[in-house]
Amino acid sequence: MDLLWQGLVNGILLGGLYSLMALGLALVWGVLNIVNLAHGAFIMLGGYACYYMFSGLGIDPFIALPVTMAALFVFGYLLQRHLINLVIRAPMFNTLLLTFGIDVVLTYSAQIAFSADFRTINPSYAGAHFTWLGATIPLVRMIACAIAIALTLLLWLFLARTRLGRAIRATAQNLVAARLYGVEPRSIYALTFGIGAALAGGAGALYGVVSQLNPYIGVSLTAKSFVIAIIGGLESPLGVIAGGLILGLVESMTSLYIGATYTDVASFGILVLVLIVRPTGLFGRTT
C-alpha cells in the first residue's frame, strides 16, 4: 500500500513536469499545424541556460527560470519569423523535416558549446525532502511540479481571457480569423512559437533541477511531449495537464509493478491504442 501511494505521488510529481514539457509542443501544433521536432532541443537549451546562470553567476534556478523563459521566447520568435516562416505553407513532410534539421543543428551545437558531460543544477536545498501521509516528497520536485502546473494554468487563462490569447485561438481555427482581432497572422505565428519555446525553456530549467542534462536529451523529450499532446488533445492546456499526469502515472506504475525497462512500451502502447480508438486524442474533440 505504501509502495503504491509513493508510486502515485511520484507519478503525479513527474506528470506535472511532463505537462509543462508538452504544453509548448501542443500549442504550436494546434495553432501553426507544425509538429516541432526541435521542441526537445528547446527544453535542453532552457536547461543549459538555467544551469549556466546558476553555476556561473550563482543565481538561484527558480529565479533564473523567468530569465530563461524570456531568452527562449526571443529565440523562438526569431526562429519562426526568419526561418520556419519560409516553409509554413509547405506540405507536412517539409515542416517536419525542417524542425528535424533544426534539432540536429541545436543538438550538435550544444555538444560543441557545452560538451557531452552530464550536468545537474544543484542548489543547496537539492536534497531536502519532507514526508506527507507516508510518502517521501523531494522539495525541488514538489516546487517544479507546482511551477509547471501554475504555468500551464497561466497559459490557459491567457488563451481564454486576453485579447491576444483569443486571437491565437482563433488563428488555430482559421488563419484569416487573426485579422479580425487586428493582428497579422505572421505575428501571431511568431508569438505563438515564441511562447511555445518559452514554455519549453521553463520546462528545461525545471528538468535541470530534478534530473540530469546532456545535449542528447531532446529526442526522447520530444517523443514524450508527442505522446502527451496526443493523449490530451490540442484543444486546451487542461487536456495537456491530464495527458501529462496520465503519462507520469503510467510510467511510475509500470516501473513499479512491471519493470523500468517497460516504461516506454507502456507509454507508447497507450499512444497507439489511443490513436486507434480516438484519433483526435483522449480529451480531444470528436469530429
Place this chain on the structure above:
Amino acid sequence: MEPVLSVRHLTKRFAGLTALSDVSFDLGRGEILGLIGPNGAGKTTLVNLISGAFRASEGDLRFEGAPIGALPSHRRAKLGIGRTFQIMRPFPGLSVLDNVAVGALFGTGGGHRQLAIARELAHQKLEFVGLAHRADRPAEALGGPDRKRLELAKALAMNPRLLLLDEVMAGLNLAELEAVFAIVRKVRDEGVSVLVIEHVMKAIRSLSDRLLVLHHGEKIAEGKPQQVLSDPTVIEAYLGRRRAAHEGAGT
C-alpha cells in the same frame, strides 16, 4: 420503368442536429432533377449520402433496384455514381489530364485498366468540357471557372449512369453557363440521370425536368419547375427569406 435512383425516408443526424429528415423521391433514366433550397437546407448532405461520403441515419437508398445504403463510396462509384464537389477538390499535384484520367481508370465498373486508354479518354472529356488546351497544366494552376470544368470532366470520365452535380455553375457568366447547360443536356441525352444542385434560379429552371425543394432538411415541394416555383410554400421558404433579409438590410 424502374427508377435509376430511389430514395426512401432518408434521414441524417449529426450529433443531435437533423440535417436531412425523411426525404423520399425517385430519379428516372435520362432525367435531370434540380435540387434547390436555401443555404443549410441539406442539399449537399443529400449528395453526400447518395455518393457514400456519409452514411444515412435512417432510410433506404436504391440504385438501379439494388440497395446501396451500406456500400462505401468507392463501391458506389464502381456501380456508376459519379459526383462533383461543391468545394472543388482537384488532385493538385497531378496535371489536368491526369486528374481526369483517375476518373477513367477507376469509375464505373472499375474503369479502364490501361493508362494509355484512360488518358486518351480523359483527353476526349477535356475537349468535351472545353479544357483540352489546359491538359498539361498542373491542376492547382487553374482558375475558378476552369476548376469547375475540371470537376465536371473528372466526374464524366467515370462514365457514370447517375451524375451528382454540386453547384458546378455557381460563379459562371452567362456564356459559360450556356456551355455547361449544353454539356449536361448532351450527357443526359446519352441516357445518364442527373441530379443538379444549383443556386442560380434561372439556370435550374430551364435545365431541370423536375425540381425538388429542400428546406430545413425536409422536402417541401416536388414537380415541374413552373409549378414548383409558383408554389407559395416554396416562395415563402426560398425567396421569402431572402426578401426578408433584403428588407431587413433596407431599414
Place this chain on the structure above:
Amino acid sequence: MKRPLARAGIVAAFVVLAGIPWIASPSIVQFGINMLLLAALAQGWNIIGGYTGYASFGNSVFYGLGSYGTAIAMLRWHLPFGIGLALGTVIAVIFAALFGRAILRLRGHYFAICTLGLAEVMTAIVSNLEITGRNTGLVLPLLRGDVLFYELSLALVVVATLIVAWIAHSRFGYGLIAIRENEEAAAAMGVDTTRYKVLAFSLSAAISALAGGIHAYWITFIDPVSAFDIGLNVKMIIVTVFGGPGSILGPVLGAFVLSGISEVLSTEISTVAGLFFGAVIVVAVVFMPRGVADLIRRFDKYRWRYFAENVRANRL
C-alpha cells in the same frame, strides 16, 4: 522526347555501379553497401510516403522484422539465408497488412506518430523475448563476401526502382497519388482507398524487410536498438524528401548524394559533420522543397529564380 536516351543512361549507370566492387577497395565496397541499402529503404518509403502521402515512421519496424526474421530462421531453425530472408519479408508484410488496416485510417501527423509508437513498442517487445536473444541480440554466421552483399543490395535497389517505375505509370499508382492528393475525392471516383493504402504499406514493408535481412547477414550482428532504430527511418525520410518524394529516381539520388556528403564529412570531426548535416537539411527544405529530382527537371527553365520561387510559394 529524350526518354530513351535518359533510360539508356540510367541502365549504363547501374551497370557501372555493378562493376565497382570488382575494382574498388574494400572500404569503398562497404560504403557502397550502406549507400545502396539506404537507397533501397528510401525507395520503399517512397511508396507509402512519397506516392501515397502517409509519413510512415514504421518502416524501421519492417526493417527490424526482416533482420530478426532472417536471423532467427538461420540461427534457431538452421535454414539457408534465402529462405530466412523470404520468411522475414513475409512476417513484415503480414505485420504491415494487419496493422495497416487499423492505423491507415489515421491522417497526417497522427499516422506518423502512431507508427512512431509502434516502432518503440516493437523495440521493447523484442528486447524482452527469448527467441530474439533479448537485449543482447543475435550473432549470425560469418560470411566473407562483401562483393556478394554489394551486388545483392544493388539488385534490391534495381528491383525497388522498377517497382516504383511501374507504380508511377500504372492504375495502382494513379490510385495512390489520388489518395495522397485528396483521399475523399479519390474514394468518390472509385478508388478502394483502404485496400490501396494497405497494399502500398505492405509493398513498402517488403522492401524494407529485404534490406533488413541483407544487412543483418552482412553485419552478422543484430540487437533490438539497432534493428528497430527510428533514426534509420528518419534517414529514409530525409533521403527521400531530399531526392524528391513521389519521383522514380529521386530517393536513389538522394541516398547517393547524402551518403556521399556524410562519408566525406565523417572523416573530419564527427560533431562538425553532424552540424553540417543538419544545416544541409534546413537549407534543402527551404530552397528545394520538392527535392533534387524537381531541381534537375526545372532548373533549366527557372535558373536561379527556382530557389526564390520555392520560398515565395511556401512562406507566409
